[in-house]
Amino acid sequence: MNSIKTISKSPEPTEKDIALEAERLFGKGLGDLGYSEDDLRRCAELTWKINILKKEKRAVIPAHVYQRAEILHGVADFIGDSYKLARLCQKSPAERIIFCGVRFMAETAKILNPEKEVLLPAPQAGCSLSESISGEDVRKLRAEHPGAPVATYINTSAEVKAESDVIVTSANAPKILSKLFEAHKKIIFLPDELMGKNLAKALNKKIGAEIILWKGRCIVHENFDASSIDYYRKIYPGVKILAHSECSPGLVSVVDLVGGTGDMMRYVEKTKAPYYMLITECGLGDLARTEFPDKVFVPMCRLCPHMRATDLKSILRALEDPQPSSVIEVPKEIAERAKKPIEKMFEMAEDAVKL
Ligand code: SF4
Secondary structure (H helix, E strand, O other): OOOOOOOOOOOOOOOHHHHHHHHHHOOOOOHHOOOHHHHHHHHHHHHHHHHHHHHOOOOOOOOEEOOHHHHHHHHOEEOOOOHHHHHHHHHHOOOOEEOOOOHHHHHHHHHOOOOOOOEEOOOOOOOHHHHHOOOOHHHHHHHHHOOOOEEEEOOOOHHHHOOOOEOOOOHHHHHHHHHHHHHOOEEEEEEHHHHHHHHHHHOOOOEEOOOEEOEEEEHHHOOOOOOOHHHHHHOOOOOOEEEEEOHHHHOOOOOOOOEEEEHHHHHHOOOOOOEEEEEEEHHHHHHHHHHHOOOOOOOOOOOOOHHHOOOOOHHHHHOOOOHHHHOOOOHHHHHHHHHHHHHHHHHHHHOOOOO
16 A cells, blocks of 8 residues: 655645535535535635545545534545444545544554554544543453453443453444343443443343443533433423433433434434434534434534544645654554454444444
8 A cells, every 4th residue: 555654735726616615515504504604615625625635545534423514524435423434444445544533433443444544633532431441451350350241332442442352332232231141140341331320221230240330431421411301391392302322321311212323313314303402412413403404403412522623624634744643553463352342243233233
C-alpha cells in the first residue's frame, strides 16, 4: 500500500463548485437543522475538498451516528453504531480508513483491518468508559472470580478487549449475556456499570453474585435522570421516549424503549407516534430529524466532547497531512488477541443486529 504520508493538497473549488456543494448539503436537510447559508458555504468548501481527496487517496470515511451533521451528510461513506461500523470497515475494499468517531472505534477498525491505514482525525477523542479500565484491571478481576467469562462492552481499548472472552454492544448484550448464562453461573461484565445494572435487571441476575460489574460510566448518559419524564409525557401526549442503555436504571424503567442507537432508529422508523424523544447524544436526534423529516422530535440530549472533537477541518488534515498522533497502531500481539473476542461477538450475535 502507498503511504499517505506525502502531503497532497486538494485543488481549490470554484465559486460554482461551492454553490453546488452547498445546495447538495441543503438538500440533505442541513438547512432544517439550523445551518445558515454562510454555514453551508463554509462546510461546502471543506466537504468538496474532502470528497475529492478521499477518492484520490483510496480512503473510506465511516462515521458514528453521534458525529456532526455536516460530517454524516457531507463526507461519510457509511454511518452507524460501533458494531455496524466495525463490520462495514471489514468489508470495505478501501486502502485507508479515516475514522470519524473515537479512539476505541478506530482501534477496533485497525484490529479487524491490520493491512489498512487507519487514521483518527481527532487523536484526542477518547471515551470515559474506555478510559475507566485497563488490561491489568481485567486480569485482577479474573483472578478474583476464577472461571467467570469476561463479556466486555465494545467501548474499551484494544488492551482490554485482548483480555476478554467476548465483546458486546448495547444492541446485542442481552442476547450474548443470556447465552453465556446458559453455561455459566457467574459472568463479569465490563466496564459500564449502569448498562450492567440494566442487564442484571433484564436478565434477573444478582449483582455481585451472578454478574460482576466495573465502575465505568459514560459522561453523557449518566447525567440523564427520570425526574422530568412525567412532565414531558403530560405536555407531549403520546410521546414515545427512547433511552440509550448506558442511562441509569431509574430512567430506563420509565421509558418506552431502551437499547442502542440502531434500535432507537429502527423503532422511530417502524412506529407512528405524535412525538419522539431520543435520550442520548445530540447527534442521533439530528440524524433522526433528517432521516424522518415528517416526524416530530422533542429535544432531550447532551453533547459528547469526544464525539464533537472531529470536524471537517480535522478530516481534511488527516487526508492532506496526517499527523503521527492520528495514525492508529495496535501492537500485533494485542491485536491478534483482541480480534478473537470481537469475532466471537460476530458469531454469537450476527442474527441479532441488522446492518
Ligand atoms: S457518548 Fe459516552 S460512551 Fe460514547 S464516546 Fe462519548 S463518553 Fe464514550
